[in-house]
Amino acid sequence: MPRLARASALVIESDADYRLVIAACVESAGVQVQAVAAVSEGLRRLQAGNFELVIWGVPLRDPRRGHIVAQFHEEAEVPLILIDESYEEARESFEAGADQVLPKPFVPGALVGAVKAALRGPGPESLIPLASRIEVGEVVFDSGARTITHGQHSLTLAKREWELLSFLLARPNQWFPTEELVKQAWAGTHNSVEQLRTYVARMRRKLEPLELPFEIASKQGRGYCLVYEAIGTGKP
Template sequence: MGEDLRLTRSGGRLGAETPVRAPGPLRGLVIERDQDYREVIGFVVGLAGAGTDRVAAHEEAVPLSKDTSYDIVIVGISQGEELGIDFLAELRRNTGCPIIVLDESFDEARTRYEAGADQILAKPFVPGALIGAIKAALRGPSPNSVVPVATEIKVQGARFDAATRTVHHANVTASLSRREWQLLAFFLANTNRYYEARDVIDQVWDREISTEQFRSYLTRIRRKLEPLRLPFQIVTRPGVGYALNMDLTPVV
């Protein structure tokens, strides 16, 4: 299958089916109502180096996401199809792995990023682009771009646990996704220093995400940390950049 080939919709059927498993050291979950698309997406995931479970309905995906350890989730959305934000958020909570959305409409792209999508690609899609996105997500940041952080950091009454990607403060715990933690770890290692979005992306992910995705990750981190009432926060200064400001007056 050439990388310049574009896939087109061809009237697949919707129906319950047994998840299709393919051998592979890594495991992906493919959620797509159109049978033809579902088979092709599964094939492309295999080319990227992962085996797959393939399901048609969201109702089938939720229990699988709870009971199976996945490395990647691919969600296909057709024109006019509803994709509940709660569904994406639940997939994120259950799997903790990267989620790629294939979407025929980008009307709700920002909302889907904030709900848990790591990447959104156009549908019909170019197989080579999907393979590249999957490999980048499975690979994670390059070794030179990862910010090393101690397994556990305690500062101003808050505890940051890298092993579980959690933040604890005032008897409240927030759990972060892998990329959310990588972003927070960068700011923890560079407190009170301002960086432009592109500089952060280059150092943390080696240019693998867009500035829009960066802002979505930042929004999700802020929302998750808000209930902890931390005495510091990630702040934005227009024209200057972003920083973890440790000099704020403690919240009481």
């Protein structure tokens, strides 16, 4: 039986760190990805290639959003997902023709689910599985087993550790005040600032042997940040 061709998605995101994370999430859903930084290059790729999906990371309060969404639809009648820093302007995006709008920062699982919904065929089941395994460069994240693998090294995180890391991975190079991080990463729980510090210290010890392209940084007065080095750029 011949193998089904993989769906292809075009990702447009000016921020290199976000572009890497978005592409990894989309690829984890079994979709081939071409990722570019500029809208102009995205439109050129859309004209030249065959894509089943477009994902655009909208810059903060970009006044061109409606015009650009219309351009995307002129070039190809495919689903369009926006990841929008100005989420309060989602109505304008929907009116212009966006199929789905996610807030930025986004939750990786929500993006994978949005991709699944956008590429769902006419039948009751999607050809795109909701994957729990994401590869970023040589690093493999398996949310089902809560494991991280880099080369020959692997580790398992506790549930709260995994929730914290997942939250920070979706928001690379962003600082979060300590109390705010507790509320957002562990919403609906009763964890404390002291517990956060304990978890972070334990995670640092676990992650260090893997020599990963990111680290959990902390700074008095600013809180915590997952400092991510974009693979292949050498730039933090």
